Amino acid sequence: MKVYISADIEGTAGTTSWAATELGDKEHAAAAREMTLEAVAACEGALQAGADEIYVKDAHDSGRNMDLSLFPKEAKVIYDWSLTPDSMIAGLDDSFDAVLFVGYHSPAGLPGSPLCHTMNRDNSWVKINGELASEFTLHALLAASRGVPSVFLSGDQALCGHARRLVPGLTAVAVKDCLGRATVNLSSQMALEQIREGAARSLSRIEGCLPKVPEELTLEIRFKDYFRALRASYYPGVIRLDDFTVSFTARTIDQLMTARMFIL
Structure with missing residues (x-):
């Protein structure tokens, strides 16, 4: 194993x-x-x-x-x-x-x-599909x-x-x-x-331990500083929701994690 x-x-x-x-x-x-x-x-x-x-x-x-x-x-x-x-x-x-x-x-x-x-x-928080992550x-x-x-x-x-x-x-x-x-x-x-x-x-009971990955994942990040949100908004696909909050929608968790690496 x-x-x-x-x-x-x-x-x-x-x-x-x-x-x-x-x-x-x-x-x-x-x-x-x-x-x-x-x-x-x-x-x-x-x-x-x-x-x-x-x-x-x-x-x-x-x-x-x-x-x-x-x-x-x-x-x-x-x-x-x-x-x-x-x-x-x-x-x-x-x-x-x-x-x-x-x-x-x-x-x-x-x-x-x-x-x-x-x-x-x-x-201040990170969310995936509206849920705290x-x-x-x-x-x-x-x-x-x-x-x-x-x-x-x-x-x-x-x-x-x-x-x-x-x-x-x-x-x-x-x-x-x-x-x-x-x-x-x-x-x-x-x-x-x-x-x-x-x-x-x-390790002897792994049933129920494989979460379902959503077909679409929306990452939202609420930054403490406005300029962090401004900077993140230049990553392709990122939407600036307000002065402190950005959003990015991915088709796969790999896409989401790649975006996270650059914007968070």
């Missing part, structure tokens, strides 16, 4: 400040270690379920956050960015049996985390277009609920919740245990 794991940092246990997400900041080391350990736990769960080939994408910021020495020998870790539209699942194709998402977070516009955002901090949404739809089910997710409580609307059969592990600007976290030990068990369980 060939498995892909996409790992982010804002949805890991304990990570609460933007400083902790930035390579080189004094808070980053602890967050990067937790990110690594949670990705490793997902690898261990996948191995327990029978995976014999595992690819792990460091999918946060620099793409160079995790400690390679802590991964099991079966894992291949993708560092940095491919600069291709598949972004946080770079290299995923129809040869994979499943994709797992670890350390993911609420999207911009959903108050489930003090670190909620979608791809960057420059927008997270980074999980974008990449789960892209994976589905390749026939790969999204079986597992770990992150904040609000994201887990939001993601299940798209993927009803998803195994979701909430390692944190928000309390105003604060976060309420599982201990690292408990988070790792639940991720390990959830990842293993998810």
Whole structure:
């Protein structure tokens, strides 16, 4: 069984400040270690379920956050960015049996985390066909277009609920919740245990984990700054709805993700 794991940092246990997400900041080391350990736990769960080939994408910021020495020998870790539209699942194709998402977070516009955002901090929200879209949404739809089910997710409580609307059969592990600007976290030990068990369980029940990709997808982005919307409006096919909001309609998720790469 060939498995892909996409790992982010804002949805890991304990990570609460933007400083902790930035390579080189004094808070980053602890967050990067937790990110690594949670990705490793997902690898261990996948191995327990029978995976014999595992690819792990460091999918946060620099793409160079995790400690390679802590991964099991079966894992291949993708560092940095491919600069291709598949972004946080770079290299995923129809040869994979499943994709797992670890350390993911609420999207911009959903108050489930003090670190909620979608791809960057420059927008107030991103929608697909009128529904709030997270980074999980974008990449789960892209994976589905390749026939790969999204079986597992770990992150904040609000994201887990939001993601299940798209993927009803998803195994979701909430390692944190928000309390105003604060976060309420599982201990690292408990988070790792639940991720390990959830990842293993998810690979034995993939029914209901392949979301239907709409035949037409309309991407809407509400930027925080008017000039971002102005700039995006010059991409072919983009319509400027108002000073802060743009829209782009695609026939495929690949077209949408290509546009996103240039305008968001």
